[in-house]
Amino acid sequence: xxxxxxxxxxxxxxxxxxxxxxxxxxxxxxxxxxxxxxxxxxxxxxxxxxxxxxxxxxxxxxxxxxxxxxxxxxxxxxxxxxxxxxxxxxxxxxxxxxxxxxxxxxxxxxxxxxxxxxxxxxxxxxxxxxxxxxxxxxxxxxxxxxxxxxxxxxxxxxxxxxxxxxxxxxxxxxxxxxxxxxxxxxxxxxxxxxxxxxxxxxxxxxxxxxxxxxxxxxxxxxxxxxxxxxxxxxxxxxxxxxxxxxxxx
Amino acid sequence: xxxxxxxxxxxxxxxxxxxxxxxxxxxxxxxxxxxxxxxxxxxxxxxxxxxxxxxxxxxxxxxxxxxxxxxxxxxxxxxxxxxxxxxxxxxxxxxxxxxxxxxxxxxxxxxxxxxxxxxxxxxxxxxxxxxxxxxxxxxxxxxxxxxxxxxxxxxxxxxxxxxxxxxxxxxxxxxxxxxxxxxxxxxxxxxxxxxxxxxxxxxxxxxxxxxxxxxxxxxxxxxxxxxxxxxxxxxxxxxxxxxxxxxxxxxxxxxxxxxxxxxxxxxxxxxxxxxxxxxxxxxxxxxxxxxxxxxxxxxxxxxxxxxxx
Numbered sequence: 001x002x003x004x005x006x007x008x009x010x011x012x013x014x015x016x017x018x019x020x021x022x023x024x025x026x027x028x029x030x031x032x033x034x035x036x037x038x039x040x041x042x043x044x045x046x047x048x049x050x051x052x053x054x055x056x057x058x059x060x061x062x063x064x065x066x067x068x069x070x071x072x073x074x075x076x077x078x079x080x081x082x083x084x085x086x087x088x089x090x091x092x093x094x095x096x097x098x099x100x101x102x103x104x105x106x107x108x109x110x111x112x113x114x115x116x117x118x119x120x121x122x123x124x125x126x127x128x129x130x131x132x133x134x135x136x137x138x139x140x141x142x143x144x145x146x147x148x149x150x151x152x153x154x155x156x157x158x159x160x161x162x163x164x165x166x167x168x169x170x171x172x173x174x175x176x177x178x179x180x181x182x183x184x185x186x187x188x189x190x191x192x193x194x195x196x197x198x199x200x201x202x203x204x205x206x207x208x209x210x211x212x213x214x215x216x217x218x219x220x221x222x223x224x225x226x227x228x229x230x231x232x233x234x235x236x237x238x239x240x241x242x243x244x245x246x247x248x249x
Numbered sequence: 250x251x252x253x254x255x256x257x258x259x260x261x262x263x264x265x266x267x268x269x270x271x272x273x274x275x276x277x278x279x280x281x282x283x284x285x286x287x288x289x290x291x292x293x294x295x296x297x298x299x300x301x302x303x304x305x306x307x308x309x310x311x312x313x314x315x316x317x318x319x320x321x322x323x324x325x326x327x328x329x330x331x332x333x334x335x336x337x338x339x340x341x342x343x344x345x346x347x348x349x350x351x352x353x354x355x356x357x358x359x360x361x362x363x364x365x366x367x368x369x370x371x372x373x374x375x376x377x378x379x380x381x382x383x384x385x386x387x388x389x390x391x392x393x394x395x396x397x398x399x400x401x402x403x404x405x406x407x408x409x410x411x412x413x414x415x416x417x418x419x420x421x422x423x424x425x426x427x428x429x430x431x432x433x434x435x436x437x438x439x440x441x442x443x444x445x446x447x448x449x450x451x452x453x454x455x456x457x458x459x460x461x462x463x464x465x466x467x468x469x470x471x472x473x474x475x476x477x478x479x480x481x482x483x484x485x486x487x488x489x490x491x492x493x494x495x496x497x498x499x500x501x502x503x504x505x506x507x508x509x510x511x512x513x514x515x516x517x518x519x520x521x522x523x524x525x526x527x528x529x530x531x532x533x534x535x536x537x538x539x540x541x542x543x544x545x546x547x548x549x550x551x552x553x554x555x556x557x558x
Contacts, residue, residue: 017379017380019379026376026379026380093357094357094358095352095358098352121375121376123360123373123374123375123493124358125344125348126347126348126351126360127348128348129344129345130348130349130351130352133348133349133351133353134352136421137423138421138423139318139319139345139424141318141341141345142341144487154427157341158341158487158488159341159342159345159488160340160341160342160488160496161429161432162429162432163429163430163487164315164426164428164429164430165426165428166317166425166427168424169423169424172423178477178494179487213357214356214357214386214388215359215384215386215387216384216385216387217382217383217384218370218384218385219382219383220380220382221380222380222381223374223378223380223519226524226538228536228539229524229540229542230540230541230542231541231542232541232542232543233543234543235550235553235554237543238525238527238554239554239557239558241525241541242502242525245501245502245523247443247444247469247501247502248468248469248558
């Protein structure tokens with residue numbers, strides 16, 4: 001089966017985001033950008049399914065600026081076979097992303113679409129679920145284990161009370177959680193090879209999707225800061241303090 | 250304005266996060282609660298008692314058992330013809346289902362809301378809580394998920410809403426529940442505990458993590474949490490994880506032991522009322538947010554603390 005993986009170019013997870021002085025957003029000028037960590041896990045999982053012989057082809061898709069090509073090249077260097085960039089300089093919300101991905105899915109007819117459970121910039125945690133809704137496919141969100149067969153996939157999900165396992169008929173949408181796998185690093189020869197893998201560039205208009213924002217950013221601010229408190233010198237002092245808080249007898 | 254709140258339950262009782270969602274929904278308009286599941290009459294009766302709930306809608310059918318999103322979303326989406334807003338708790342339950350409903354009614358969801366300024370303007374953390382965004386929705390109907398720690402819980406008793414059966418739809422037939430591996434614990438749940446003791450990688454092993462933290466938690470009637478480093482090292486199960494990618498908590502007292510205070514951990518607990526930190530490194534970032542700090546060796550401090558409490 002063919003697999004579709006969606007990847008987003010976001011601020012590198014090691015960079016501390018700075019809020020712009022004018023309150024319009026987070027400053028991304030001259031900041032290191034990388035593939036969203038959850039999407040890296042999605043690419044890795046797709047490659048493992050191909051290595052197991054379950055999948056035959058991996059198509060990586062990104063929706064974003066021209067520079068998202070780099071993110072797609074990373075996916076290709078890891079092991080994806082070809083890539084599609086839906087190029088736009090606008091910030092595209094999850095609903096519009098899901099609509100574009102749904103159109104691509106209609107064209108490509110994948111057996112499974114794997115995405116990160118959320119992007120670490122807008123933290124929406126919505127695209128995969130919305131995509132599954134638009135396609136009428138089942139969804140296995142927050143996956144920590146994926147076992148695919150020819151016509152179904154068993155997904156273990158990280159939920160609040162523990163681990164839940166569901167069985168989904170293919171085609172299906174899977175979103176990845178942190179413990180699903182550890183993504184590989186692309187080797188230098190594979191990075192070179194990735195440069196000649198096919199990468200098609202499209203626009204949201206090619207898919208007839210309106211990407212106008214539904215959520216207007218009114219302002220973006222720094223979170224309220226906590227003040228450091230006092231240090232105590234001994235366990236006895238700590239016990240007194242805890243008693244003062246009424247949590248110890 | 251009328252608002253539909255999706256009730257989170259485990260077929261035995263209503264989850265606390267629902268009560269916070271009811272409070273948030275009450276800021277938008279009249280609150281109706283949707284109870285979906287199989288054999289959920291008792292849950293519906295309990296939902297009718299929540300203060301602030303004007304009406305309870307019950308979709309009761311075998312295929313709604315185990316909250317499969319594929320089966321619940323169409324039921325809720327159809328009901329949304331008669332509502333202006335949909336509210337679900339921003340738990341794994343709500344996060345799984347709400348976006349599916351939003352897409353079905355062509356609405357861009359506002360996720361993880363921590364504040365409501367107007368009926369169309371919401372406050373939410375982005376970039377792992379490193380920035381706070383205020384967003385205005387232009388959609389005719391709103392779909393939001395709300396962070397439980399950001400809203401007071403509505404009283405579970407005091408209401409007397411009428412209960413009404415609604416169409417439970419049909420099974421989508423493309424997903425089935427296989428099993429639930431629940432973490433068994435006598436202790437309070439992390440997201441509703443008044444006190445949390447949380448351990449980091451400094452514990453060194455799963456044995457020491459439990460041998461030291463469990464007695465302390467028992468003394469305090471506290472829930473036990475862990476940093477991502479401790480979970481990744483295998484000292485604690487994944488659902489102990491507090492942090493941006495784990496659980497977001499805001500107890501009365503959060504005691505961080507052997508946790509350095511990585512950004513991703515702080516994002517999950519910095520709204521706690523009082524933060525206590527125990528760490529051998531006095532330069533650890535956790536002390537920058539702690540109200541009470543104690544520098545020292547946790548292997549000496551924790552047993553002594555447990556004994557003296």
